[in-house]
Amino acid sequence: MKSVVILQRLILMLVMITFSGAVLPGVVGHAAAQPAWMPKPPKAVGGKCDADPKWMRKWHMKALDHKRDETMHKGIRTRKFSLKNCISCHAVKDDNGKYITVRDERHFCRTCHDYAAVRIDCFDCHASRPGDKMDKAARAGGNPHENATKMSSVIRKGDTAMADFHKYIAGEGK
C-alpha cells in the first residue's frame, strides 16, 4: 500500500516537472497565451537589454552580483549590468506619472519576486526608482554594451553557473 502511494506521488511529481518545463518557456513572451497565475513583468522603457532577456531571466542575479563586486572593490563603473541602468530602464510609472518604488507591487522586480517568494534586499540600500540626473542620462539610451569590460574574476571550480556567465560575458556562446 505504502509503495503505491509513493509511486503515485512520484508520478505526480514527474508530471508536474514535465508540465512546468513545457509551459514556462512557452508562455514567457507570449502575453496572449499566458495563464493568469503567471507573473506579468512590465515592459522596459529603454532600448536593448544588456543581455538576451531569456538569459537575464535565469542569470540576472549572477550578473548583478558580479558587477557589484567589480564596482565596489575595483571602481569599475561600466554600464553593463549596473543595477542603476536596470532600474532606469525597468522603471514603472503609476497613474499620476510618478515612478513607483519597490513598495508598490507593480514594481518590475516585485512582479516576479513576489510570485517566486524570493525576498531581495537590494533596495534596502539602493534606490528602487530612477532619481537623479545621471539616471536620466542612462535612460536616454545609448548602447549599454559600450565600455563592456572583460570580467576577470576567478571562476570557482564546479560553479557552472558562473562559468556560463563568464562565457557569456566573454562573448562565447549565448
Next chain:
Amino acid sequence: MISLKPDDRKSEKADREAENDGSRRAFLKGAAAVMAIAPGMTLYAYGTKDAVAKPLDEAATRKNRWGLLIDAAKFTDADVDRCVAACQKENGWKNTGHPLTDAQWIRRVNITNKKTGEHFSLPMMCQHCAEPPCADVCPTGASFRRDDGIVLVDKHICIGCRYCMMACPYKARSFVHEHLEDQKSYAPRGIGTVESCTMCVHRVDEGRQPACVEAAPQGAMVFGDLNDRSGKLAQLVERVATQQVRADLNLDPGVRYRNI
C-alpha cells in the same frame, strides 16, 4: 581626544617660508617650461594631474593614493558647516534631530583654548588610513581599503556588528538605523549597515573632486594623489609641515591637516 604630532619639527615660520620659497621655485620652473611653447599659459600649465578620470572599465590600482590636505587656518565655523552641507547633499544623508544616532560622514570639530579663548574648527571625516583599524576588526571583510587608498564599507557583506565604529579613532563612522528610500544611485546606503565618508569615490573615479573640497574656501582643502610627486597635493605635503590627527597610532592617514 585629539593629540597632535607634527610630521616634522619645522617651526611654523620656517614652514611658511619653505612654502613660499617652494612655490616661487615651482612657479619659475613651470613658467620656464611653458613660456617657450605658449606665453601666458603658465598658470594652467602647472595644474598637474590632481584628479584624473580613470577609464570606466579599469580597476583602481596602487599607483594612486588619494588624499586630502586640510588647512584649518583657512576655515571659519560656517565654512566647515558648508562642507558638511555639501557632503549631505551629495551623498544623501541628513540630520533628523537625533544627534546620537544620525548619520555623520563629516562633522565640525571645535577646538577652543579655555585659557585664552582662542578658537578654531576643522572638518573631520574618515581619514582613509593606509592601515585602517576598521578593516582590521571587521569580521566579514566588509570594511576594506581600496587599492588606491580609499577606505569603504561593502554594505553587501556588512552585518552591522559595528565593531568598526568602535575601532575607529576618529569616530568617523555611523550606523543606519532607519529604512531609507530614494538614496543617491551612486551612494547606496541602508538599514543595518555602517557607513562613512567615501572620499566621494564615485566622483574620484570620474576625475572630479570630492564635494566638500568644492564647497571649502579657496585652497582650504586640497584633494589629490599623494603618490604623484608632480601633483599639487604631494608637492604641498613634501614642502610644508603637515599634521596627522592621532599620528601616535601610526595609521598613515590619507587625510592630512595644517595649522591645528
